[in-house]
Amino acid sequence: MLKKLVFLGMGGTIAGTAQSMADNVGYKAAQKGVEQLLEAIPTLRAALGDLQPKTEQVAQVDSKDMGWSHWRALAFRAQQYLESSDVAALVITHGTDTLEETAFFLSQVLAPALIARKPVVLTCAMRPASSMSPDGPQNVLDAVAVARSDRAAGVLVVCAGAVHAARAVQKVHPYRLNAFDSGDGGPLGFVEEGVVRWRHSAADGYSPAQAFSLEHLSDDQWPRVEIVMNFAGASGAVVRALVATPAQGDPPVRGIVVAGTGNGSIHEDLEAALRDAQHIGVRIVRATRCPQGAVVPGSAPLELPHSDGLSPVKARIALMLDLMQ
Numbered sequence: 001m002l003k004k005l006v007f008l009g010m011g012g013t014i015a016g017t018a019q020s021m022a023d024n025v026g027y028k029a030a031q032k033g034v035e036q037l038l039e040a041i042p043t044l045r046a047a048l049g050d051l052q053p054k055t056e057q058v059a060q061v062d063s064k065d066m067g068w069s070h071w072r073a074l075a076f077r078a079q080q081y082l083e084s085s086d087v088a089a090l091v092i093t094h095g096t097d098t099l100e101e102t103a104f105f106l107s108q109v110l111a112p113a114l115i116a117r118k119p120v121v122l123t124c125a126m127r128p129a130s131s132m133s134p135d136g137p138q139n140v141l142d143a144v145a146v147a148r149s150d151r152a153a154g155v156l157v158v159c160a161g162a163v164h165a166a167r168a169v170q171k172v173h174p175y176r177l178n179a180f181d182s183g184d185g186g187p188l189g190f191v192e193e194g195v196v197r198w199r200h201s202a203a204d205g206y207s208p209a210q211a212f213s214l215e216h217l218s219d220d221q222w223p224r225v226e227i228v229m230n231f232a233g234a235s236g237a238v239v240r241a242l243v244a245t246p247a248q249g250d251p252p253v254r255g256i257v258v259a260g261t262g263n264g265s266i267h268e269d270l271e272a273a274l275r276d277a278q279h280i281g282v283r284i285v286r287a288t289r290c291p292q293g294a295v296v297p298g299s300a301p302l303e304l305p306h307s308d309g310l311s312p313v314k315a316r317i318a319l320m321l322d323l324m325q
């Protein structure tokens with residue numbers, strides 16, 4: 001039986017179009033369907049080898065507008081495909097702006113036993129499909145090479161020839177084609193002429209989530225978890241406003257991630273407000289706004305727990321999932 005490589009479309013710049021071929025910035029994201037994107041790649045057939053392509057448009061969104069309903073739909077569709085015996089792997093086309101969040105979310109909710117055998121590879125583009133020189137087609141081909149690699153596992157991100165783990169990857173540049181970085185550890189590997197050169201085993205970047213059943217994903221909305229940042233002159237005013245009675249229709253704040261300075265340090269007034277919030281039941285997590293490294297806990301017990309190396313946006317996802325369990 002021929003196995004399938006399933007392409008799930010989520011939108012993004014990779015599916016974007018502009019009025020002019022020369023315009024790589026003034027475009028509208030999420031205009032072309034995933035099927036159209038694949039049709040525009042003449043060498044895709046050869047890259048797929050003995051895999052049969054199957055496409056599904058799960059969402060068509062500029063990823064800045066990614067929301068709970070998109071993630072929920074994607075997680076359920078992805079899991080359904082992974083459970084099917086004729087599916088070998090998934091490739092997801094997605095906008096770059098919140099790609100790291102979707103990748104981390106999927107890495108936490110998809111069944112660990114399935115993604116250990118069937119990789120889920122997210123890819124993207126920094127230039128729209130209408131560009132004179134789009135980067136999307138090569139990124140898709142590279143994602144296919146990774147999806148076919150025997151050594152691929154877990155949820156991976158492929159962009160500009162580099163392979164990143166969902167936990168480590170971060171968008172670090174608003175314009176250049178290699179916009180992603182994996183911080184201290186570097187990428188897991190590189191794709192060169194259709195061949196993946198692994199620097200680390202994909203399993204190194206893949207820490208199976210605790211068993212999280214998709215049934216725990218709430219139907220309507222995620223628990224509200226906000227992110228606040230420490231900076232020179234920060235105060236507790238934002239936190240006090242967040243935990244005050246919510247405006248009609250707004251859900252109450254259940255958690256706050258603080259993007260601390262340096263090793264997770266927090267202005268004393270902000271810290272006092274966070275402690276007060278914690279005392280009334282709001283979950284607080286301390287991360288760092290530094291783009292690399294992790295908060296290193298000292299020997300003294302921390303009143304505000306740290307994010308275990310997760311960036312603020314990923315710590316927010318981890319906390320939301322924890323609150324849903």
Ligand code: SIN
Binds near residue numbers: 063
């Ligand atoms: C988006 O994230 O959907 C738009 C920006 C991009 O894909 O580069």
